[in-house]
Amino acid sequence: MNDIDRLIQIMGRLPGLGPRSARRAVLHLLKKREALLHPLIDALGEVAANVKTCTVCGNLDAADPCTICRDASRDGSLICVVADVGDLWALERIATFKGRYHVLGGVLSALDGVGPEQLSIAPLLRRLEGGEVKEVILALGATVDGQTTGHYLSDRLQPLNVAISRLAHGVPVGGELDYLDDGTLIQALKARQKL
């Protein structure tokens, strides 16, 4: 296999790129060597060399503890539990949450053989032992596995002296009732808010 084919094959393993779009991407890189290929190689090298997993919260960052864990202006009494670093990034984009995070590294899944030991649950419990944390927000996906993980965690956290909350379910902003699934509509009706 030649260099180009090997690169196409590796690029095709990225999520969102199939064999055809990987080919197109590689061709584009070869046409824009200075503007794209060399910067991409440099940026990948930097990330490979510098980015590590935060030993406190599981975030990915050049610093350990990560920038969020170090930030003294953040509320250390509030921990938001997410399944994945991508979820942490999503919450950071809305710039509304000012507490700290804890990345589980996945959700419980009987099908995929993910049990509590595979997730960062013991480190979460250790973080709560200090007594600084007053509230834990379970920001998990509204999927079966996400909800199972939420129930499991809320059982484990119950004996500790912390408030436990989860994200609200309901009509997504911009959503039309007509197109909503029944589950969402039921949750939205149950959790209706007084005006």
Next chain:
Amino acid sequence: MNDIDRLIQIMGRLPGLGPRSARRAVLHLLKKREALLHPLIDALGEVAANVKTCTVCGNLDAADPCTICRDASRDGSLICVVADVGDLWALERIATFKGRYHVLGGVLSALDGVGPEQLSIAPLLRRLEGGEVKEVILALGATVDGQTTGHYLSDRLQPLNVAISRLAHGVPVGGELDYLDDGTLIQALKARQKL
């Protein structure tokens, strides 16, 4: 901007990847360092260091002249003219054409300011001077610019003693008449073949 954001920004400039899918790809790379991130860096480095443009035909290859131009088993009397290296790859995949190629590097486009000087047309004419080439196949897209380029080239090649052909237009394999555009149907009818 931190390392991860810079990488996401660069990845997002690849065709087929937007900001959201670039984020997903970078996260995937960071999770699969050994299996994906390091091999990708190596493969990109190899391609950047080794792959060059063939000075004969314009193909991209580690060798110059490229593997196709060097291959003595290929028919040197037949040249297939394509707009882009991606088109050459597409023709190589069907493994039906056994001649050589010439990559123009684009098509004529008044809108994009691409004139004959921007394309590899003079080198093509020089390749035909030797007299070895007997037929030139214009394998250009059935777009306005592709067809304009084909007409222009056929005018330029007319004085030379070579046969000129173009790809057939017609019903694509698997295509239903009902869904075909009028232009294709007209071409398919005009170029109907006796059984």
